[in-house]
Amino acid sequence: xSIIIPPRRPARGIQSLSPAVLAYILDDASSIxxxxxxxxxxxxxxxxxxxxxxxxxWHNIIEQHPALSTSIVAYIDQSHDTPESIQASxxxxxxxRSRNLPISIYLVRKVRCPPALDIERRERSVVRAFLAALxxxxxxxxxxxIQADSASTLPAVSILLDHRQFPQLRRLVLRCNGDDxxxxxxxxxxxxxxxxxxxxxxxxxxxxxxxxxxxxxxxLHHERADEVLGSLVNVTTFAINNLTWRVDRFAEHIIWxxxxxxxxxxxxxxxxxxxxxxxxxxxxxxxxQPVLPLPIQKLCIERTNTSSLKYILDxxxxxxxxxxxxxxxxxxxLPDCARLTIVRMAPSYSNLPASLSVxxxxxxxxxxxxxxxxxxxxxxxxxxxxxxxxRILFSNLRHLRISDCPKxxxxxxxxxxxxxxxxxxxxxxxxxxxxxxxxANMLERLExxxxxxxxxxxxxxxxxxxxxxGVWQTEP
Numbered sequence: 001x002s003i004i005i006p007p008r009r010p011a012r013g014i015q016s017l018s019p020a021v022l023a024y025i026l027d028d029a030s031s032i033x034x035x036x037x038x039x040x041x042x043x044x045x046x047x048x049x050x051x052x053x054x055x056x057x058w059h060n061i062i063e064q065h066p067a068l069s070t071s072i073v074a075y076i077d078q079s080h081d082t083p084e085s086i087q088a089s090x091x092x093x094x095x096x097r098s099r100n101l102p103i104s105i106y107l108v109r110k111v112r113c114p115p116a117l118d119i120e121r122r123e124r125s126v127v128r129a130f131l132a133a134l135x136x137x138x139x140x141x142x143x144x145x146i147q148a149d150s151a152s153t154l155p156a157v158s159i160l161l162d163h164r165q166f167p168q169l170r171r172l173v174l175r176c177n178g179d180d181x182x183x184x185x186x187x188x189x190x191x192x193x194x195x196x197x198x199x200x201x202x203x204x205x206x207x208x209x210x211x212x213x214x215x216x217x218x219x220l221h222h223e224r225a226d227e228v229l230g231s232l233v234n235v236t237t238f239a240i241n242n243l244t245w246r247v248d249r250f251a252e253h254i255i256w257x258x259x260x261x262x263x264x265x266x267x268x269x270x271x272x273x274x275x276x277x278x279x280x281x282x283x284x285x286x287x288x289q290p291v292l293p294l295p296i297q298k299l300c301i302e303r304t305n306t307s308s309l310k311y312i313l314d315x316x317x318x319x320x321x322x323x324x325x326x327x328x329x330x331x332x333x334l335p336d337c338a339r340l341t342i343v344r345m346a347p348s349y350s351n352l353p354a355s356l357s358v359x360x361x362x363x364x365x366x367x368x369x370x371x372x373x374x375x376x377x378x379x380x381x382x383x384x385x386x387x388x389x390x391r392i393l394f395s396n397l398r399h400l401r402i403s404d405c406p407k408x409x410x411x412x413x414x415x416x417x418x419x420x421x422x423x424x425x426x427x428x429x430x431x432x433x434x435x436x437x438x439x440a441n442m443l444e445r446l447e448x449x450x451x452x453x454x455x456x457x458x459x460x461x462x463x464x465x466x467x468x469x470g471v472w473q474t475e476p
Contacts, residue, residue: 022058023065062097069097074130075110076148081122081129091130095137102168104143105134112147112177124153131155138165145173150180151214151242158219158228163202171208175241175274179214181248204231210272213243213250220254229261238262239272239300245279252278259315262294269297271316276301278308293317293335306330306351328352339363345371352376357384360394365401373407377416400443400467404450410459417443417466443467 062068074091086092095103107130127146134141144166148154154174160166209232211219219225238261244250255278262268299318301309305327313335321335324343328351334340338361345352345366357380366372384393394417402413446467448455455463455472463470 019057019061019064023061023068066097066099066101069094070101070103071106072098072103073106073108076107076123076126076130076146076153077109077111081125083129083133086129086133092133095133100140102140102142103137104145104171105141106145108145108147109149123149127153127155139167141166142168143171144169145171145175147173147175149177151176151178151212151247152180154212154215156218157211157215158222161204161206161228161231163204163231167205169204169206172206173208173210173239174212174215175210176212177242179212179242179244179247181214181246202231203233205234206232207234207267208237208239209235210237210239210241212241213247216240216243216258217247217249217251217254220257221249225257230264232265234267235265236267237270237272238265238268239274240276241274243273244275244277246277259294262296262316270300271296271298271318272300273302273304273312275303276308276312277305278311280307295319298322300324301326306332328355331355334359337361339365341365341367342369343367345369345376347371353379354383356380357393360396362396363399363401364394364397365403366405367401367403369405370407372402372405374409374412377408377412381416381419398444399447400445401447401449402452403447404452406451406453408453410448410453410455411462414459414462414466418462444469446470448472 072091072094074086074089080086080089107127127148144160146154154176157172157174160169160172160174163169219228222228240258262271293314294316296316296318298320299312299316300322301312302324303326304312306329309323309326310332313332317335318337320339320341321337322341322343325346327346331351331354334355340359340361340363342352342356342365353376381393402408443466446463446469448470449472452472455470460470
């Protein structure tokens with residue numbers, strides 16, 4: 001008797017893909033660095049599930065391709081603090097699967113901001129245990145991100161900048177939610193020592209460096225700080241978070257030393273401050289310091305008040321300025337930068353229209369700000385009318401971008417740009433020399449995006465009067 005074997009059905013859908021193609025898809029789906037949002041001082045690490053749970057073939061592919069396990073995430077608020085538990089954890093499994101490939105380590109919190117600082121120091125013991133487990137893997141770490149709750153949890157930055165132990169390290173982020181200097185026991189907890197080895201520091205491979213205020217102050221006070229910071233020859237981005245006058249060992253002359261460091265980094269093109277607070281009255285560094293203001297390509301400032309903003313802007317002159325959730329408690333003269341981005345206007349924005357009305361750059365973006373409404377637009381127009389500057393409002397502006405600002409009226413915004421008047425002493429010759437009123441004041445591009453209000457068809461004619469090109473991609 002013959003046995004009839006039915007023909008095999010051809011694979012369909014994702015089952016028809018070759019293992020090499022599936023490995024490429026899984027690599028893209030599990031990538032963390034491409035999905036990370038935020039600034040250098042805060043990295044949004046997505047919570048990615050283990051894709052090997054989908055089916056056995058996917059699990060086998062992940063086990064056979066070490067490159068799929070090179071991004072390792074561990075949650076320091078939900079982890080064990082013993083070497084055995086770390087080896088048995090998913091992070092330990094991925095460490096073994098990655099073999100000898102360069103790896104990126106993310107020690108972050110699943111709950112970013114708990115109700116209070118971690119007084120019991122459990123977070124610190126977890127971080128120390130993970131760093132101890134990573135000792136044998138240090139030569140292949142290319143990215144190390146530690147985002148903790150309290151500053152005392154973070155390790156000393158000088159240890160991690162040792163090129164002999166971390167030869168491939170490119171990105172180092174040490175970030176905390178708050179400084180706990182006042183809560184630290186002087187004998188048990190601090191001040192945190194900086195372990196600087198004897199000999200010459202070799203040039204570091206780090207290109208992105210983010211450090212907390214307490215760590216930075218401790219390092220700048222060290223007698224060999226210049227040698228350590230002088231090794232950062234490849235740094236392009238320098239970010240500082242939680243640097244306030246309440247930080248242990250804070251001193252204003254040490255802040256002046258920080259600008260010396262900025263001036264010495266030849267490849268530096270981006271500086272970030274997240275929660276910078278100087279005591280009042282502040283004193284600008286003396287003339288013996290490097291040439292101030294220091295030119296820089298991009299400057300990002302977050303959660304900072306007006307007096308501290310002024311201190312930074314007196315010392316740094318950016319081409320591109322980003323102000324995120326800053327507090328304008330008094331009028332501030334903004335720098336003559338080409339690009340200005342305002343993100344998350346703080347509720348106390350009453351002096352922001354006065355500051356913005358005298359700014360005259362090429363690119364303006366307002367993003368994720370519910371405070372940007374019709375009252376803000378009217379206040380901006382009023383402040384410009386009362387100012388002593390004899391020029392058209394935003395006369396140099398060529399690109400305006402409004403994104404995720406749901407409370408303003410497009411009609412009010414368009415009226416503001418259409419009603420811009422000539423300076424009081426304008427003459428016919430000055431109008432002709434400037435290319436004509438209509439040409440000189442037109443925007444090259446107007447963008448209204450995200451959750452911002454939709455532009456109705458009735459407003460399209462008005463849009464074409466103020467902008468050569470309008471783009472609107474609003475969500476319902």
